[in-house]
Amino acid sequence: MHPDVYQLVSPVLAILLLILLITRLRFHPFLALILSAGFLGIVSGVSPVDTVKSFQKGFGGILSSVGLVVGLGSMLGGLLLESGGADKIANAFVGMGSRRWIPTTICAAALLIGLPHLFDVSFVMLVPLAFVIARRTNNYILRIGVPLAAGLYVSHGLLPPHPSPTLAMAAYHADAGKTIFYGFLIAVPMAIISGPLFTSFIMRWFPASGGFGEDAAPAANPVTESDGRRLPSLPLVLVAVLLPPGLMMLRTFGRDLFDKHSPLHTWLEFVGDPIVSLLIAVLFAIYALGIRSGFSLTQIQKLLGKSLGPAAGVILILGAGGGLKEMLVATHVSDLIAHWAVTWQINPLILGWAIAALIRVAIGSATVATVTAAGIVAPLAAADPNVSLELLVLATSSGGLMLSHLNDSGFWLFKEYFKLSVSETLKSWTLLVSLQSLIGLAGVLILNALIH
Numbered sequence: 001m002h003p004d005v006y007q008l009v010s011p012v013l014a015i016l017l018l019i020l021l022i023t024r025l026r027f028h029p030f031l032a033l034i035l036s037a038g039f040l041g042i043v044s045g046v047s048p049v050d051t052v053k054s055f056q057k058g059f060g061g062i063l064s065s066v067g068l069v070v071g072l073g074s075m076l077g078g079l080l081l082e083s084g085g086a087d088k089i090a091n092a093f094v095g096m097g098s099r100r101w102i103p104t105t106i107c108a109a110a111l112l113i114g115l116p117h118l119f120d121v122s123f124v125m126l127v128p129l130a131f132v133i134a135r136r137t138n139n140y141i142l143r144i145g146v147p148l149a150a151g152l153y154v155s156h157g158l159l160p161p162h163p164s165p166t167l168a169m170a171a172y173h174a175d176a177g178k179t180i181f182y183g184f185l186i187a188v189p190m191a192i193i194s195g196p197l198f199t200s201f202i203m204r205w206f207p208a209s210g211g212f213g214e215d216a217a218p219a220a221n222p223v224t225e226s227d228g229r230r231l232p233s234l235p236l237v238l239v240a241v242l243l244p245p246g247l248m249m250l251r252t253f254g255r256d257l258f259d260k261h262s263p264l265h266t267w268l269e270f271v272g273d274p275i276v277s278l279l280i281a282v283l284f285a286i287y288a289l290g291i292r293s294g295f296s297l298t299q300i301q302k303l304l305g306k307s308l309g310p311a312a313g314v315i316l317i318l319g320a321g322g323g324l325k326e327m328l329v330a331t332h333v334s335d336l337i338a339h340w341a342v343t344w345q346i347n348p349l350i351l352g353w354a355i356a357a358l359i360r361v362a363i364g365s366a367t368v369a370t371v372t373a374a375g376i377v378a379p380l381a382a383a384d385p386n387v388s389l390e391l392l393v394l395a396t397s398s399g400g401l402m403l404s405h406l407n408d409s410g411f412w413l414f415k416e417y418f419k420l421s422v423s424e425t426l427k428s429w430t431l432l433v434s435l436q437s438l439i440g441l442a443g444v445l446i447l448n449a450l451i452h
Helices: 003-023 029-043 048-063 066-082 085-094 099-113 119-137 141-158 163-172 176-205 234-257 263-271 274-291 297-330 333-343 348-363 366-383 389-399 409-417 422-451
Strands: none
Touching: 003 029, 003 333, 003 348, 003 366, 029 048, 029 297, 029 366, 048 066, 048 163, 048 297, 066 085, 066 119, 066 163, 066 234, 066 274, 066 297, 085 099, 085 119, 085 234, 099 119, 099 141, 099 176, 099 234, 119 141, 119 409, 141 163, 141 176, 141 389, 141 409, 141 422, 163 176, 163 297, 163 366, 163 389, 176 234, 176 389, 176 422, 234 263, 234 274, 263 274, 274 297, 297 366, 348 366, 348 389, 348 422, 366 389, 389 422, 409 422
């Protein structure tokens, strides 16, 4: 076998091993990524010692930025949810219009609420509120639940500090401010189409699905004034949520207004860094959403510790994905992939989306799909000066949303909370996320055409 062909076969075998370990042998993705990276190094001729060193280098390199961003984002999300800030946003948006506009307003609220926190946690925390709103407004639960999930999943798929876009941003060395700006340009139409419009379309298949949430509703445990704490004001909640993306975009679009050696330019670069902007937001939220609402410092400390629990597994998966990416560099597979792709003139945006989509369908995890695809496509970003790194981030993470089905925890989460059959979940949840993935790709290609 020609050496170049063998080098291309080895990463394919490593990905197949990754899929086998996760889907058939039920390995945790963290362990599966470690074993797949090690397999790639060994079969490519790297010594066992160098294989371990390369993996450690990639693991540490990714977590030096991504781990901090995901951790701080989880803390901010925990404060938002536990203080009642999420309820405040949802209730304010729901009260903005008539009953007919509720799917739109709940989707918009979920898009904001989902910015700083992991999808699964936000979904579980907000589902009781969805049932309350359904009963209060005499709506079928899916008319509230589908746009709620749509708004949360748009943030999950496109906007840092969520794991998938954050990992892709680090792998491609993309600008955070531009990524968020382009992400919002795509997120708004994606939320409108996959939220209220899609909900209206599928409700013909669910004439009475879930009733009004009377029997199936999970126990709601909203924060109220009677808890001995006061709810934070809506302006403070919105400032806490929008502070990180605002500071990052301010750095991106304001850095050219000042001389590079001026103090203002230095401070702009500092506060607009993703880690620093999230840290500022967390400190602000500790005061505005925590102390002002009546939480003691001990309670805040426990709350922040609790919020990091769900992020721990995700951070380890991201680190292992960084190790797999570094293994592609150490085995020189990345150079060969870049040469091969340039020769065949494959659009890196479409390639990144397609690889992430295929892996997502196979193993069910959007995070692992994005991690693996970013490692494969990263050398193309370095080899092609014309590709927009920020759009490549969004293309890859959009691919990771594709066709969630029975091998994805989100599928079962949606099914069980809304008491649907497998068939009904495929017609609602699976169609929803697949539509979002396709809209994400279309949005990326349209923006790319406009930019160039």
